[in-house]
Amino acid sequence: MPYLGASRRLIVFDIAGFGLTPALPAGTPPTSANLAAALERSVRAMGVEGPVDIAGNSLGGLIALEAAKRGLARSVVAISPPGLWRDHGAAHVKCLFWTLRFLATRVPAALKATVRTSFLRELAFAVPISVGSRRMPASDAATAVNDLAAATGFEDTFACTAPPFSGRDIAVPLTVAFGEHDWVLLKGSQRRENLPAHTKWIKMRRWGHVPMWVDPAGVSRLILDGAQ
Numbered sequence: 001m002p003y004l005g006a007s008r009r010l011i012v013f014d015i016a017g018f019g020l021t022p023a024l025p026a027g028t029p030p031t032s033a034n035l036a037a038a039l040e041r042s043v044r045a046m047g048v049e050g051p052v053d054i055a056g057n058s059l060g061g062l063i064a065l066e067a068a069k070r071g072l073a074r075s076v077v078a079i080s081p082p083g084l085w086r087d088h089g090a091a092h093v094k095c096l097f098w099t100l101r102f103l104a105t106r107v108p109a110a111l112k113a114t115v116r117t118s119f120l121r122e123l124a125f126a127v128p129i130s131v132g133s134r135r136m137p138a139s140d141a142a143t144a145v146n147d148l149a150a151a152t153g154f155e156d157t158f159a160c161t162a163p164p165f166s167g168r169d170i171a172v173p174l175t176v177a178f179g180e181h182d183w184v185l186l187k188g189s190q191r192r193e194n195l196p197a198h199t200k201w202i203k204m205r206r207w208g209h210v211p212m213w214v215d216p217a218g219v220s221r222l223i224l225d226g227a228q
Contacts, residue, residue, distance in 0.1 A: 003220035008227070011052075013042065015059060017153015030157040032059075032083065032165065036066035043072065050074075051172070053227035057210060058082065058184075061176075062161060065195075068170045075173040077226035079219070080182055080209045083165030085189045093184055096128055097158065104149040115141035127183045130208025140213070166194045174199040175226035179207025200226070 004010055016038050017023035017030055024030050024038060043052065051074035056064035061081030067073045082089060103111045115121040118134040121141050125133035133141075148154070178190050180203055192201065204211065204218070212219050 003217060004223060007224070008053075011043065011046070011048070013039065015063065015153070015157070017157055018151045019147060023153045023156075029160045030153055031160045031163075032062045032066045033069075035059075035157075035161075036063050036070055036072070039063060039067060040070060040072045053077075055079070055223045055226070056081070057212070059157070059161060062165060065165060065167050065170070065174070068172050068174065069167055073172055075175075075226060075228045076170075077175045077177070077223045079177045079211065079222070080179065080185055081165075081176065082161065082185060082189065083163070084176075084185075084191050084194060085164055086191060087164065088162055089189055090186055094158070096184065100128060101148060101154055104145050108145055108149055112142045112145050115145065126208070129210040130179065130214045131181045132206065132208070132214035136213040164194065168194060168196055170196050173226065173228065175202065175222065176200070177202040177204055177207075177222055179204050179209065179211055181206065181208045184209040 001010060001012065014021040016035055024034060028034055051072060053075045054064040054067050054073045055077040056062070057079040059082065061078030062083045064073065064076045064078050065081060065083070068076045111124075114124055116138045118138075121136060121138070122132075122134040125136070125141070129136070174195060176195065176199055178185065192199070202222070204215075204222075207214060207218075
């Protein structure tokens with residue numbers, strides 16, 4: 001945010017069912033399309049008219065792509081977006097995140113004690129977040145554990161965002177970036193067929209699945225270059 005806020009107005013949000021945002025209303029499944037619709041309602045309620053530049057990481061990247069389908073986005077930068085697989089994601093992804101969810105909800109003190117030390121934080125977060133996670137402040141790591149434990153929408157959202165994404169008709173500028181050390185979304189989850197031909201694909205050195213702590217300046221440059 002410090003890098004981007006110097007030149008752009010920022011609207012930073014929690015996805016429905018995560019952080020401080022309540023889950024979607026009962027009976028509304030948290031599909032990526034419904035989450036993007038909720039985002040659009042929130043943006044419009046703020047008085048923001050017209051399309052906006054949207055950047056997102058992981059599930060946020062998928063929602064950004066859905067927002068482009070809805071006409072909410074003027075441009076999209078999607079970092080490590082899921083959904084770009086043929087039928088379903090790799091089996092190890094569910095095992096990885098459900099294990100983290102179990103640890104965060106059942107033994108949070110032990111997990112937070114682990115990530116408090118830079119060496120152990122690197123070991124614990126190298127796959128789900130990124131190699132180089134030792135650079136993440138210990139307070140941010142503890143917050144990540146708390147947020148994962150408190151995410152009321154975790155299970156339903158994980159299940160409802162599993163189907164492959166289709167966005168060949170998106171007309172706005174798209175930038176899709178994956179880290180060369182993204183061990184969550186492997187090559188089979190980075191297929192290009194379901195996005196338009198004008199999509200700009202970028203492979204980033206040293207990045208894992210969540211690169212903000214590893215290379216905040218580089219993430220910011222990517223977003224600003226991809227925005228209108």
